[in-house]
Amino acid sequence: MIELVAKRAGMAAITLFGVAVVVFVLLRVAPGDPIAMMIGPGATAEDIVRLRASYGLDQSLFNQFWIWLGSLVQGDFGTSISRRVGVGQLLLERLPATIELAIMALLVAIVLGGFIAIIGTLWRRHWSVGAVDGVNGLLLAIPEFVWALALVLVLGVALPVLPLSGRINPSLPTDFKTGFYLLEALLTLRFDLALDLARHMAMPVLALALPLAGIIARVLREALGEAMMQDYVTLARVKGMSELRLILSEAMRNAVGPTLALTGVQFTFLIGGTVIVEKIFSYPGLGNMAIDAVINRDFPLIQGLVLMFGVIFILINLIVDFAVVAFNPRLRHG
Amino acid sequence: MSPLLSIDNLSAVSRRDGKPILRNVSLHVDSGTIHGLVGESGAGKSTISKIILGIVSGGVVVTSGSVMLGANDLVRMPEREKRVLIGSQMALIPQDPLTALNPGRRIGDQLTDSLRMWKGMGHKAAWARGLELLDHVAIRDPQRVMGLFPHHLSGGMRQRVLIAAAFAIEPKLLIADEPTTALDATVQKQVLQLLKRLQAEHGTAVVFVTHDLGVVAQICDAVTLLFQGKVMEQGTAETIFNTPSHAYTRALLAASPRYDDPAAGLNPIDDAVIAACRAEVAQFDGAQHA
Numbered sequence: 001m002i003e004l005v006a007k008r009a010g011m012a013a014i015t016l017f018g019v020a021v022v023v024f025v026l027l028r029v030a031p032g033d034p035i036a037m038m039i040g041p042g043a044t045a046e047d048i049v050r051l052r053a054s055y056g057l058d059q060s061l062f063n064q065f066w067i068w069l070g071s072l073v074q075g076d077f078g079t080s081i082s083r084r085v086g087v088g089q090l091l092l093e094r095l096p097a098t099i100e101l102a103i104m105a106l107l108v109a110i111v112l113g114g115f116i117a118i119i120g121t122l123w124r125r126h127w128s129v130g131a132v133d134g135v136n137g138l139l140l141a142i143p144e145f146v147w148a149l150a151l152v153l154v155l156g157v158a159l160p161v162l163p164l165s166g167r168i169n170p171s172l173p174t175d176f177k178t179g180f181y182l183l184e185a186l187l188t189l190r191f192d193l194a195l196d197l198a199r200h201m202a203m204p205v206l207a208l209a210l211p212l213a214g215i216i217a218r219v220l221r222e223a224l225g226e227a228m229m230q231d232y233v234t235l236a237r238v239k240g241m242s243e244l245r246l247i248l249s250e251a252m253r254n255a256v257g258p259t260l261a262l263t264g265v266q267f268t269f270l271i272g273g274t275v276i277v278e279k280i281f282s283y284p285g286l287g288n289m290a291i292d293a294v295i296n297r298d299f300p301l302i303q304g305l306v307l308m309f310g311v312i313f314i315l316i317n318l319i320v321d322f323a324v325v326a327f328n329p330r331l332r333h334g
Numbered sequence: 335m336s337p338l339l340s341i342d343n344l345s346a347v348s349r350r351d352g353k354p355i356l357r358n359v360s361l362h363v364d365s366g367t368i369h370g371l372v373g374e375s376g377a378g379k380s381t382i383s384k385i386i387l388g389i390v391s392g393g394v395v396v397t398s399g400s401v402m403l404g405a406n407d408l409v410r411m412p413e414r415e416k417r418v419l420i421g422s423q424m425a426l427i428p429q430d431p432l433t434a435l436n437p438g439r440r441i442g443d444q445l446t447d448s449l450r451m452w453k454g455m456g457h458k459a460a461w462a463r464g465l466e467l468l469d470h471v472a473i474r475d476p477q478r479v480m481g482l483f484p485h486h487l488s489g490g491m492r493q494r495v496l497i498a499a500a501f502a503i504e505p506k507l508l509i510a511d512e513p514t515t516a517l518d519a520t521v522q523k524q525v526l527q528l529l530k531r532l533q534a535e536h537g538t539a540v541v542f543v544t545h546d547l548g549v550v551a552q553i554c555d556a557v558t559l560l561f562q563g564k565v566m567e568q569g570t571a572e573t574i575f576n577t578p579s580h581a582y583t584r585a586l587l588a589a590s591p592r593y594d595d596p597a598a599g600l601n602p603i604d605d606a607v608i609a610a611c612r613a614e615v616a617q618f619d620g621a622q623h624a
Contacts (some may be wrong), residue, residue, distance in 0.1 A: 240421015
């Protein structure tokens with residue numbers, strides 16, 4: 001067990017180092033100069049040189065990387081060029097907002113996808129399964145940013161029932177102790193705040209959740225259909241179990257494993273989707289900040305963000321691996 | 335006394351091409367007896383047992399006849415009532431013990447499903463009864479086995495668990511679908527003896543599906559011999575084995591390997607007998623259409 005954890009940690013470190021090298025080199029090879037984005041119209045050549053030197057951008061690529069990596073292992077992500085604040089602090093501020101958004105989207109996707117899969121399995125020999133197929137197909141075919149725009153048009157503009165942007169109504173008190181606003185509001189029983197937070201999250205969560213729900217529904221239905229043809233389900237049917245009970249208590253536990261593995265991979269895509277969706281809804285998370293950072297050529301911030309996303313992806317994969325084992329008794333004792 | 339299970343003039347066709355699968359099958363099983371349903375692959379013996387258990391696939395359409403359990407016609411009952419009737423009064427011992435247990439559920443939970451569903455037992459009472467049931471099928475250390483998953487058990491052990499589960503609710507009718515085919519020869523005999531013992535203790539009626547006449551001779555009271563979905567011969571085991579009247583029965587008996595007389599060798603069934611059987615089936619089909 002300890003060996004396994006050490007192995008995974010070592011793999012993670014190598015992966016992150018690779019990510020660090022790639023993002024560092026790519027940023028500097030790609031066109032665009034952070035200094036050019038900062039200087040005012042009246043700046044002299046000396047000003048530019050001085051500014052460049054103060055950020056260390058006049059040094060060799062290797063030196064820059066070495067300095068950055070050296071501070072990184074001490075927990076210092078550097079200072080954001082555009083915001084003039086520590087990158088580590090910016091990341092910690094924004095991370096909880098994105099985690100809340102992604103987790104909520106994941107939960108909605110699991111519930112919705114699971115529901116569609118169960119209905120689809122229940123109706124699998126009935127013509128009405130066509131309706132389920134249609135809905136599932138729509139979910140699979142439409143990407144998250146199209147859902148985001150469609151939701152804005154329908155629920156934000158045509159029937160303005162949900163707020164269009166932000167995380168919370170600015171007139172509400174936001175004296176939160178952590179960045180996990182929704183969780184904190186629920187735990188401190190501030191349901192007025194929780195409701196407002198939920199209303200702000202509803203559209204971005206839906207936009208992110210719908211495509212993932214489509215994938216979960218498709219994979220789970222496939223696995224459920226497969227399980228429903230197994231002998232143990234036939235035997236359970238003879239025992240007199242209802243169709244729904246056969247699906248939930250016999251087939252489901254054997255269908256969850258394969259679905260879980262794929263859901264994990266797809267969840268990382270959902271995290272990627274937060275970048276554009278947070279931007280569309282001006283949701284103050286990592287993704288929103290990432291777009292601003294790229295526009296401003298804010299090298300330290302981009303590097304920090306990419307590393308942060310790398311850590312998130314690695315953690316998700318780790319959790320999925322353990323969850324798959326937990327759901328399969330044959331692997332549990334192996 | 336009227337029989338427990340009465341199948342009368344049961345016919346079924348394939349949904350895909352309308353070809354007959356069962357041709358006017360009638361058979362009756364009395365309480366406390368074992369009825370052997372014998373035939374080669376595709377003879378319709380599995381289809382009959384699936385119709386009885388309400389698990390026939392969508393590819394089979396029952397066109398006429400009735401399957402009566404007591405006063406209830408299983409062919410014409412509403413689905414929900416049928417499910418309750420089958421669940422509470424019948425049980426199945428499946429063919430392959432390796433696939434018939436849910437790999438994700440503990441033995442104890444699968445064993446006690448029926449007790450909790452139909453005997454009104456709580457979890458604790460059902461668990462205690464489960465221990466007794468396992469003990470009764472000669473499984474050692476039932477306490478431990480109840481908490482295991484199927485992949486921890488051998489094929490023979492799993493078949494014992496399935497037999498214990500089948501007898502859990504003391505069913506009136508038990509369908510044994512080639513329950514020994516997937517097992518080693520040595521385990522086969524033990525399982526047959528176990529089945530016979532429990533059947534006698536509970537007075538259960540059994541429909542025993544098999545293609546093995548040796549097994550039939552060991553445990554069956556009555557036999558129905560099927561060929562292409564048509565009954566070729568029917569009667570008590572004694573009559574069938576001692577004074578078979580149909581050429582097909584005689585050919586089948588002659589084709590059984592003789593362990594006591596290796597010199598006799600293997601005698602495949604004569605093509606002429608098969609041709610005669612086919613002709614009989616064709617004649618029947620012709621009479622149906624006329």
